[in-house]
Structure formats: C-alpha cells, structure tokens
C-alpha cells in the first residue's frame with residue numbers, strides 16, 4: 137500500500153515543532169527519531185528523518201513526497217519543489233551583518249566588500265537585484281566569526297534573537313529574507329499520495345486556524361446584545377442562548393488572537409459580564 141513519505145529534520149531547531157504539528161493532526165510518530173525511517177501511527181505515512189539541507193533534494197527526487205523545512209533552505213537549495221503551506225514556527229531572518237566598528241549607511245556601501253555566508257544562492261540574487269558588486273565567500277558553519285578572523289568584511293546569516301550577532305560585535309545591516317518553517321512538496325505525487333497530502337493539509341489548516349482563534353463566552357443584558365454582536369463576527373455569526381435569569385443571554389463566538397485585547401475592552405464597555413476565553417483545539421470548515 138502506498139504511503140505518504142514525510143521528511144522531517146532529524147535533530148535540530150525544526151524537529152520538535154514539526155513532530156508536534158503532526159501529532160496535533162492526529163499523526164503519531166513512535167519512539168522519537170533514532171531511526172532513519174518509521175511508520176506513522178493512525179495515518180498512511182512514513183516519516184523520514186533527514187538533515188534539513190538534504191530535504192529539498194530528497195523531495196525533488198521523489199524519495200520523500202513532502203518535507204518540513206525552513207523556507208531559507210527550500211529557497212537556497214533551488215530544487216524543483218513547491219512551497220505548499222507556511223507553518224508559522226521556526227521564524228528567523230536572513231540578514232547581512234557588519235562589524236560594529238565599520239558603520240555603513242546605505243546598501244550601496246556594500247560595494248566591493250567580501251561577505252561570508254552559507255546562503256550563496258539567495259545572497260547573490262539579492263546583490264544582483266540591488267546592483268551591488270560584492271564578493272561571496274561560502275562557508276558552512278560559524279559564519280559569525282568570519283569578520284573577526286579576517287575571512288570577510290561582513291556576513292549574511294540567519295538571525296532570530298540577535299544575540300549571536302551582539303556577542304560577536306556585529307550589527308544587523310539589512311534583512312534580505314524573512315523565513316519560517318514551510319511544507320514543500322514534489323511535483324509528481326501519485327493519486328493516492330496526493331489524496332493523503334490533501335487530507336494532511338486539511339488537518340494542518342484546521343490546527344493552525346484554531347491556534348489563532350479563541351472561543352469567547354459571555355453574559356449580557358438583552359438590550360446590549362446588538363452592540364456586543366457588532367464586535368463579535370464569529371465564524372458565521374455569534375450564538376445567543378437565553379439565561380435562566382430573565383432579560384439576560386449568554387453569547388458565544390470566536391475571535392482572532394490579533395483582535396483579542398481590543399475586542400475584550402469593547403465588550404466590557406458594551407455591558408458584557410463573566411467573560412470566558414477558551415483555547416480552540418481544531419476549527420473544521
């Protein structure tokens with residue numbers, strides 16, 4: 137029987153969150169990741185544990201059907217794969233950083249310098265787009281020490297908190313790519329595998345949508361219902377249930393995380409009481 141072959145980073149920054157997302161989609165991965173390949177539980181899938189750098193190639197070649205990988209890696213490797221979903225974790229940015237002692241102001245000031253990076257493809261494209269002639273020195277690790285040992289004038293590397301740059305006396309000069317974990321797919325999936333992928337994508341979207349929404353329950357005097365409902369779009373419209381106490385109702389709805397605090401304040405001034413906010417596990421639409 138054909139299974140969906142899913143590539144996941146073996147051990148690294150994306151491993152845990154990728155397996156957690158699969159789990160939230162009802163797909164169990166037994167015994168962690170000490171093996172190269174393992175059958176998933178509750179789903180026709182095989183999990184392949186690989187180095188992140190290898191995932192785009194394996195997906196292109198059809199050894200894996202899909203892969204969880206950093207967008208930075210997916211783009212840098214330039215393989216024939218497609219980004220089919222953004223996953224919201226593993227967020228970082230690829231930035232050019234310079235020694236603090238060498239302040240440069242404009243992008244044009246990069247002309248003629250030497251930049252060390254593990255991302256020569258993305259960097260050279262960016263340099264070309266910005267008409268900058270700089271030399272790229274490709275190295276595979278510890279990019280941040282390159283300026284100090286005289287290997288390069290600048291670096292182009294991933295940044296998340298910025299503390300690596302800070303402790304190496306570098307400053308972030310320009311972000312050239314914003315990245316997060318993505319799901320990539322090969323081009324030639326069989327009908328059965330395409331069906332399994334659609335099923336997985338449906339689950340991923342339900343899980344992710346739920347994460348960005350909260351379930352709200354509140355009590356309100358009937359005369360405030362219209363005003364309160366105006367702030368609560370819900371998925372379709374709010375649910376209104378009469379309370380035992382005469383003249384009062386309970387209103388149920390869903391609100392997005394970004395609107396959350398704003399909406400809560402408005403609800404309170406509109407007369408809402410006993411507001412409860414609950415996490416949502418899945419949203420099936």
Ligand code: PRT
Pocket residue numbers: 145146147148149150186187188189205206207208209226227228293294295296297298299300301315316317
């Ligand atoms: O062994 P394998 O090859 O599979 O793993 P790896 O060591 O190549 O990759 P890994 O596990 O370090 O990262 C996997 C993916 O996580 C990357 O491709 C990114 O998509 C994502 N990610 C998110 C990051 C970071 N944040 C990150 N901060 N990858 C690396 N870093 C490094 C960065 O290179 C720098 O050295 O962390 C340092 C900077 O972090 P701050 O917090 O000091 O700014």
Ligand code: ZN
Pocket residue numbers: 187188189
């Ligand atoms: Zn790697």
